[in-house]
Each structure stands twice: as C-alpha cells, then as structure tokens.
Amino acid sequence: MSYIIPASTRIGHVHLKVADIPRSLKFYQELLGFQIMQWYGDDAVFVSAGGYHHHIGLNTWYSKNAPPALQRSAGLFHTAIVYPTRKDLAFILKRLLDAAYPLTGMSDHGVSEALYMNDPDGNGVELYWDRPREEWPRDEKGGLRMVTEALNVRALLAELDQIQ
Numbered sequence: 001m002s003y004i005i006p007a008s009t010r011i012g013h014v015h016l017k018v019a020d021i022p023r024s025l026k027f028y029q030e031l032l033g034f035q036i037m038q039w040y041g042d043d044a045v046f047v048s049a050g051g052y053h054h055h056i057g058l059n060t061w062y063s064k065n066a067p068p069a070l071q072r073s074a075g076l077f078h079t080a081i082v083y084p085t086r087k088d089l090a091f092i093l094k095r096l097l098d099a100a101y102p103l104t105g106m107s108d109h110g111v112s113e114a115l116y117m118n119d120p121d122g123n124g125v126e127l128y129w130d131r132p133r134e135e136w137p138r139d140e141k142g143g144l145r146m147v148t149e150a151l152n153v154r155a156l157l158a159e160l161d162q163i164q
Helices: 021-031 086-098 153-160
Strands: 014-017 035-040 044-048 056-059 079-082 103-108 112-118 124-130
Touching (some): 021 035, 021 044, 021 056, 086 112, 086 124, 086 153
Parallel strands (some): 014 056, 079 124
Antiparallel strands (some): 035 044, 044 056, 103 112, 112 124
C-alpha cells in the first residue's frame, strides 16, 4: 500500500529569491498588505498575514541585483495566496486595479476564483478564494471537475457594493 499524506498537512511558507528587497516589499507589503515579521540581517525579510511567523520569505542570498529567472525554465510556476472570503478577493482586485498593477489572468476554476500576476522579480502569484467544498463541481462519479473559465469580474466587484 502506498503512503498517503495526512489530510491535515499544510504548506507552511514559500521562500523567494529576489533581486531587491525594498522593491519586493512595495509589492508584498504595500500593495498586498503582508506585515513584516522579522528582518534577517539586510539580506532577508519574513512577511505574514495575521501575525504568523512567516508566510513568505524574501531573500537576496543568491540573487541580489540578478535578472528574473527565465520564464521557460524549471522552477516555481506561482505562489498561491488564499483569501478567506470572496469579498476579500474583491477588495484586493479593486486595490490592484486602482494601482494599475498588471494582471496576467483572471479565472473561475469552479472550486475557486483567481487572479494572476507576476511580482517585481517575475515570480508568478495567484490570489484566490475557495468556494465551499459542497459547491465544488463534480462529475457523474463524484470526482472533482475543475475548469478554467472567464472570471465574472463585475460580479466579484459587486461584493464591494460598488457595481449594481
């Protein structure tokens, strides 16, 4: 019998190589709203949501002033950040739109609604919220049926009572 990881297992944090920490903090702290938890010398900083020790580590140990990694090479595709509610996702979408931050995509996956962009170092970032499990699309055998469809941006922003 093969091993199955415990259902309560979580992915704790991501640690990203960046070229310039102050530039990265403008994205992760000032735009997305993560809080600085700790600096590790001048070469690394740990940020989080809600006071957790860190969700994201940013470091320049091997990458100070380096160009972004090639898009068509092995490595991290994106970091996914889960928002607790649809309204929270709507709020960050409005914030990104107001800042004219370039989005690379917006999708409805059936199980979730997602926004895609790159951070200043070209690292992919997905911001999303999960629908309740009982709303996830299933096939006739009960298997999960994820999709990639256009996100209804108008309906999402309506969560903020700004579009009627």
